[in-house]
Amino acid sequence: MQSAVDVAIVGAGPAGCATALSLRTHSPALSIGLIEQASYETARPGEVLPGIARGTLESLGIWEAFEHERWRPVYAVASAWGAPVLRENHAIYSWPGHGWHLDRARFDGFLAKQAEARGVAVLTGVRVEGAARTECGWHIEISAGAPIHARFIVDATGRTASIVRRFGALPVSLDPLVGFSRFFPADEDSEPRTLIEAAADGWWYTAALTGNRRVATFMTDPDIARQYRLDRESSWREALEQTRFIRCAVPARPACGEMVRPAGSAYLEQPAGDGWIAAGDAACAHDPLSGQGIARSLRSGILASYAISDFLRSGSASSIERYRRLIQHGWSGYLAARRRYYLEEQRWPERSFWRRRHASADN
Ligand SMILES: Cc1cc2nc3c(=O)[nH]c(=O)nc-3n(C[C@H](O)[C@H](O)[C@H](O)COP(=O)(O)OP(=O)(O)OC[C@H]3O[C@@H](n4cnc5c(N)ncnc54)[C@H](O)[C@@H]3O)c2cc1C
Numbered sequence: 410m411q412s413a414v415d416v417a418i419v420g421a422g423p424a425g426c427a428t429a430l431s432l433r434t435h436s437p438a439l440s441i442g443l444i445e446q447a448s449y450e451t452a453r454p455g456e457v458l459p460g461i462a463r464g465t466l467e468s469l470g471i472w473e474a475f476e477h478e479r480w481r482p483v484y485a486v487a488s489a490w491g492a493p494v495l496r497e498n499h500a501i502y503s504w505p506g507h508g509w510h511l512d513r514a515r516f517d518g519f520l521a522k523q524a525e526a527r528g529v530a531v532l533t534g535v536r537v538e539g540a541a542r543t544e545c546g547w548h549i550e551i552s553a554g555a556p557i558h559a560r561f562i563v564d565a566t567g568r569t570a571s572i573v574r575r576f577g578a579l580p581v582s583l584d585p586l587v588g589f590s591r592f593f594p595a596d597e598d599s600e601p602r603t604l605i606e607a608a609a610d611g612w613w614y615t616a617a618l619t620g621n622r623r624v625a626t627f628m629t630d631p632d633i634a635r636q637y638r639l640d641r642e643s644s645w646r647e648a649l650e651q652t653r654f655i656r657c658a659v660p661a662r663p664a665c666g667e668m669v670r671p672a673g674s675a676y677l678e679q680p681a682g683d684g685w686i687a688a689g690d691a692a693c694a695h696d697p698l699s700g701q702g703i704a705r706s707l708r709s710g711i712l713a714s715y716a717i718s719d720f721l722r723s724g725s726a727s728s729i730e731r732y733r734r735l736i737q738h739g740w741s742g743y744l745a746a747r748r749r750y751y752l753e754e755q756r757w758p759e760r761s762f763w764r765r766r767h768a769s770a771d772n
Contacts, residue, residue: 414442414530416717417549417559419537419572421445422453423703424689425565426520427710428717430469433527436718441529442557444549446536449518454588454670455703456513456616456624457483457603460505462704468711471523478519480509481619486700488605489654490612491753497602511703512619540572546684561717562685565710568671570691578679578687584769586673586696588626589639592666593659595623600658605698608648609757610637612698613655625649625659628672628697630762640669672697674747680736681716681729688713693740696747709736 416432418425421443429443458480466472484507487495525531536552546560564572570580595617603616611629618624627639627648638644642664649656673696680692689706712735719728751766758767 412555413440413558415439415559415721416441416561416563417547417557418443418563418565419540419549420565420567420689420691421521421524421531421533422517422565422567422689422706423520424567424691424706424710424713425563426517426524427465427469427707428563428565428688428713429524429529429710430471430520430527431711431714432717433524433529434470435714436721437528439718439721442559443521443524443529443531444535444537444551444557445521445531445533446552448534449514449521451514452592452666452668453513453517454590454668454672454697456511456618457508457700458511458516458703459508459700461701462508462707463505465704465707465711469523469707470527471520474523475519478515480511480516481617483508483510483601483603483616485602486605487602487654490605490607490750491755493653493756495604495654510617510619515619537566537572539575542576542684560684561721563713563717564685564687564691565689565706567690568675568694570677570687573677573685573687573691578677578682580675580677580691580694583674583676584696584765585630586628586671587631587634588628588668588670588672588697589634589645590624590626590668590670591642591645591664592618592668593623593625593662593664595621595660597621599623599660603700604654604658606652606655607754607756608652609760610648610762613649613652614697615655615658622665623659625655626697630765633762642667674743676740679733681733683726683729686713686716686729686732692736693743695743698750699743699746705739709739712736 487497539550547562549557605614615625676693680687716728716732
């Protein structure tokens, strides 16, 4: 990568890659550096991409390449929420059509390759260690190689918002939800639907993955997870056995992998400022119940790219202000939906997990 670029994007997940791809389309004269600490070898959270993302992939110019990757389709989501019965939501009844089971590491690697093929300089396996304001941009320290200078910096580092928090923009967390996932080898004909099930102390989901694997996740609060000892596979299994539907879809074999991830709702009060923008989860992180994290992150990358192009062309802060308003507007809509969903489940009002959700909805 050149030591000076117009735009440095930190984090090559969906938000960072979408920002880069969209900038290449709308402002091809800008030089872009995309810096990613990982090498896309390990599992990442976020396995189901809803059909609504198709329009976004089309506007990024990568729909055909995405289709060519042959992701496994998801035709239905079935949830036991508010009552002990499975209610199905079939893709055929929604206009965007079916969604896809992703292997997130492969999907993120695919996005980064698409960006690289369009002339974005991609650095993987390199961590951004710090970013300091200079008179005409940013001085960016990286874990390997010479520092990079950029006129504009994008924080697309996910929930950690690890760049902007260095200059004081701290995410405000609404809840401490955490996901305990385990992965299993699965048969090709295993449950094809994504299943969601509310439980007394949280909620579960399971989905098939590409490569004949399955993920099952228990979403709960950290203190409840400690009581259950969810870090142990045997205790996690005991909790699974208390479910009615999820347990039937999870193979009775030992797990071949596990992952613990924060999954609560969090937002930045200031998602953009002078010469910087936060995109994707770094700006607003959603509860996975929404099933929209990846699609929203891709869209926020596109919005960020418009704001950055205008800002670098005109020097006016109005595009940055508009971006802030759009992000805040989207966040308000999300909060209303989150409130509605958690209030729909009233079977365990005395249990801490639900009491906390209902109290925060009332506030
Ligand atoms: C348990 C769980 C299940 C989920 N399930 C779904 C789902 O089924 N469907 C869905 O749509 N969403 C789901 N989500 C949400 C989804 O994972 C996120 O919304 C999405 O990944 C956000 O994309 P992003 O690009 O903003 O951030 P991320 O995907 O987190 O990408 C950030 C990138 O920045 C890199 N990075 C971080 N710091 C640095 C640094 N200092 N230097 C260089 N690189 C850095 C990271 O390595 C990473 O690649 C789930 C989330 C959780 C926690």
